[in-house]
Amino acid sequence: MGKFAWRNLLTRPMRTALALIGLSIPILGVLGLFSLSNGLRDMVGDTLSQIEGVMVIRENVPSPVFSTLPAELADKIRAIPGVRAAAPEVWGIAPNVEGQGMLMRSVGGLMTKKGPSSLLDQTVISGQDIAAHANLKSAVFPRALEAKGEGRFLNEGDKGQPNIVISRKIARDFPNADGSPRTVGDTLRIADADYTIVGLYETGSMLLDVVILMDIDEARKALKMPKELVSAIYVEANSPPGYEAVSAAIEANEPGVDARNMNEVQADFGTLMGQVDKLLMMTVSLALIVGIVGIVNTMLMSTTERFVEFGVLRTIGWSQANILGLVTLESAYLGLLSGLVGCALAWLGTAAANQFIGGGMRLGLSPQSLIVGVGLSIVMGILGGLYPAWRAARMVPMEAIRLGSH
Amino acid sequence: MIDVVNVWKSYKSGTRPVEALRGISCHIERGRFAFIVGPSGSGKSTLLYMLGAVDRPTKGEILVEGEDLVKMSESAQNDYRREKVGFIFQSFNLISNLSAIDNVLIPFLPRGVTAEQRERAVTLLTQVGLGDRLDHRPYQLSGGEQQRVAIARALVKQPVLVLADEPTGELDSKTGDEIYKILRTMQQAYQATLVVVTHDRRFITPRDLVLEIQDGHLIAGPTDALAPHCPSHPQAEPNPSAVKAGE
Numbered sequence: 001m002g003k004f005a006w007r008n009l010l011t012r013p014m015r016t017a018l019a020l021i022g023l024s025i026p027i028l029g030v031l032g033l034f035s036l037s038n039g040l041r042d043m044v045g046d047t048l049s050q051i052e053g054v055m056v057i058r059e060n061v062p063s064p065v066f067s068t069l070p071a072e073l074a075d076k077i078r079a080i081p082g083v084r085a086a087a088p089e090v091w092g093i094a095p096n097v098e099g100q101g102m103l104m105r106s107v108g109g110l111m112t113k114k115g116p117s118s119l120l121d122q123t124v125i126s127g128q129d130i131a132a133h134a135n136l137k138s139a140v141f142p143r144a145l146e147a148k149g150e151g152r153f154l155n156e157g158d159k160g161q162p163n164i165v166i167s168r169k170i171a172r173d174f175p176n177a178d179g180s181p182r183t184v185g186d187t188l189r190i191a192d193a194d195y196t197i198v199g200l201y202e203t204g205s206m207l208l209d210v211v212i213l214m215d216i217d218e219a220r221k222a223l224k225m226p227k228e229l230v231s232a233i234y235v236e237a238n239s240p241p242g243y244e245a246v247s248a249a250i251e252a253n254e255p256g257v258d259a260r261n262m263n264e265v266q267a268d269f270g271t272l273m274g275q276v277d278k279l280l281m282m283t284v285s286l287a288l289i290v291g292i293v294g295i296v297n298t299m300l301m302s303t304t305e306r307f308v309e310f311g312v313l314r315t316i317g318w319s320q321a322n323i324l325g326l327v328t329l330e331s332a333y334l335g336l337l338s339g340l341v342g343c344a345l346a347w348l349g350t351a352a353a354n355q356f357i358g359g360g361m362r363l364g365l366s367p368q369s370l371i372v373g374v375g376l377s378i379v380m381g382i383l384g385g386l387y388p389a390w391r392a393a394r395m396v397p398m399e400a401i402r403l404g405s406h
Numbered sequence: 407m408i409d410v411v412n413v414w415k416s417y418k419s420g421t422r423p424v425e426a427l428r429g430i431s432c433h434i435e436r437g438r439f440a441f442i443v444g445p446s447g448s449g450k451s452t453l454l455y456m457l458g459a460v461d462r463p464t465k466g467e468i469l470v471e472g473e474d475l476v477k478m479s480e481s482a483q484n485d486y487r488r489e490k491v492g493f494i495f496q497s498f499n500l501i502s503n504l505s506a507i508d509n510v511l512i513p514f515l516p517r518g519v520t521a522e523q524r525e526r527a528v529t530l531l532t533q534v535g536l537g538d539r540l541d542h543r544p545y546q547l548s549g550g551e552q553q554r555v556a557i558a559r560a561l562v563k564q565p566v567l568v569l570a571d572e573p574t575g576e577l578d579s580k581t582g583d584e585i586y587k588i589l590r591t592m593q594q595a596y597q598a599t600l601v602v603v604t605h606d607r608r609f610i611t612p613r614d615l616v617l618e619i620q621d622g623h624l625i626a627g628p629t630d631a632l633a634p635h636c637p638s639h640p641q642a643e644p645n646p647s648a649v650k651a652g653e
Contacts, residue, residue: 001515004504011503312499313512315460316559317488319481324514398461 005329019298023126026287028291035363052138054235054261064091082241085135090127091121091231092223127219144201151199165199167209218314223262295384303392311400320393327389335381339374407436426452428622441544444619459483463580492560494570500544507540510558530558550581570602
């Protein structure tokens with residue numbers, strides 16, 4: 001029976017091929033979306049795992065880049081029991097780097113494949129209170145520089161000096177005139193001033209490797225931020241009481257601020273990804289419906305053309321269940337083939353995409369997701385084949401024979 | 407072996423009621439070569455397919471080997487068609503993407519083909535002269551050859567009854583002669599009862615049973631073709647609309 005069903009598909013190769021292409025695309029879409037979702041989870045998870053402290057920002061803003069707080073808040077936070085260190089920071093999107101504005105950096109990057117390559121891939125400035133940051137134990141960038149970087153991190157001598165620490169990615173995105181990546185000792189023009197690179201770091205995260213680090217006052221100048229404001233305060237807690245308790249204490253003492261510990265951020269991100277997953281499931285459902293309609297259409301055409309054949313088979317002793325089984329098997333094979341093609345395309349697609357994206361973002365397809373892809377496709381095939389199969393099975397053999405005989 | 411008792415068949419063609427069969431009764435002995443003849447639309451094919459349990463009468467009984475086809479469940483009718491009846495169609499009706507041997511074996515496909523069944527199919531195809539064309543597809547065979555494959559397909563399940571609907575209707579007269587020669591040889595070899603619907607009376611021999619149908623009535627047949635309880639039987643009550651015995 002399986003061989004017969006297989007031959008029936010091969011008998012109409014063009015239709016089978018077209019149906020196969022039509023059905024494999026939803027599977028490709030499903031797997032592509034899942035690989036993107038997994039890639040995002042992994043990237044954010046890896047990034048957050050590098051950060052331990054509490055980030056204090058203004059309430060109801062998404063990130064430090066959009067936050068402003070009074071500078072004296074740092075002293076108030078230091079006075080809260082359990083706080084080990086509090087380091088003020090100034091954050092902002094770099095206004096103009098090497099003559100490229102924000103929009104030009106994104107569009108230019110997309111066009112030339114050089115420089116930042118998306119609106120999300122924006123170079124930002126982080127001004128640090130160098131003395132306060134020196135007291136931190138969990139600061140990400142100094143550790144990243146020590147592990148994989150070169151040069152040195154900011155120190156007391158950099159206060160009031162136009163010295164910066166940049167990522168290797170930024171060094172590549174804004175190369176020297178000869179095309180070589182910038183290195184320690186080179187300068188980088190930000191807004192209207194030249195800054196000397198004293199260190200290069202590499203975290204491996206797309207979200208972190210966009211930061212230019214400098215003294216807080218230099219950053220205020222570059223971002224045109226008044227001296228009495230900061231963007232965020234990075235807080236380390238003693239253990240005990242631990243980050244969650246300190247975070248709660250800050251929010252209780254200072255209304256209007258949001259003290260986010262990384263567990264909280266991870267939970268928020270988990271909630272966000274949950275919403276993304278729901279959206280994905282809706283997209284997947286739509287894709288599956290499209291696929292099922294495609295199979296119904298293909299199988300209905302096929303069964304209508306084979307009216308006489310089914311009548312003859314019923315006449316020579318095939319039962320309705322046999323006909324139902326044959327047509328369902330054919331549509332399941334179509335689903336299986338579509339699933340295999342969809343998985344192959346998704347695998348090739350993610351491999352190709354990984355050549356172009358970096359920064360800790362990797363699209364990946366686990367064997368489980370490939371199995372789910374093929375399984376979904378087979379289920380899609382079976383569901384799509386049921387109605388045409390039922391229709392074929394209940395054909396009246398007498399009518400079919402008459403069609404064939406006269 | 408086959409008893410058809412007062413069988414009626416009516417159906418609607420659009421809104422118009424059609425009486426396809428009107429009280430047909432007859433008896434066909436085991437191993438006979440029987441012809442059902444009559445003009446187009448007389449009801450002969452309807453009767454043939456009722457003998458094959460493909461269609462049910464509106465009224466009456468059809469007994470084959472003692473089993474009443476009319477009272478059979480759908481499933482029992484499937485079993486009957488699968489195990490006891492072989493069909494031969496005017497248009498051959500072979501499956502285009504299967505080879506000759508696979509077409510012969512198709513009745514067994516849902517339950518799996520055994521080696522013995524395959525061997526039998528090869529023997530049958532050899533007997534009908536297609537031993538060297540087992541793997542040919544229908545489009546690679548002539549009309550006569552396709553009908554020979556259909557004959558092998560009908561006989562492969564060793565049926566008690568073979569039903570043929572205009573088996574030479576789409577063949578030239580020379581090929582038609584060959585097909586009838588094969589049918590007669592195979593019928594004798596396999597001792598099956600063969601019922602053939604045809605317009606062409608030149609294949610009928612004096613030894614054959616002939617049932618003539620017109621407007622749904624059995625108007626002619628040898629008296630032994632008529633069951634004693636048939637209204638048209640000479641010993642039964644006279645039925646002026648049905649009785650015309652002797653061919």
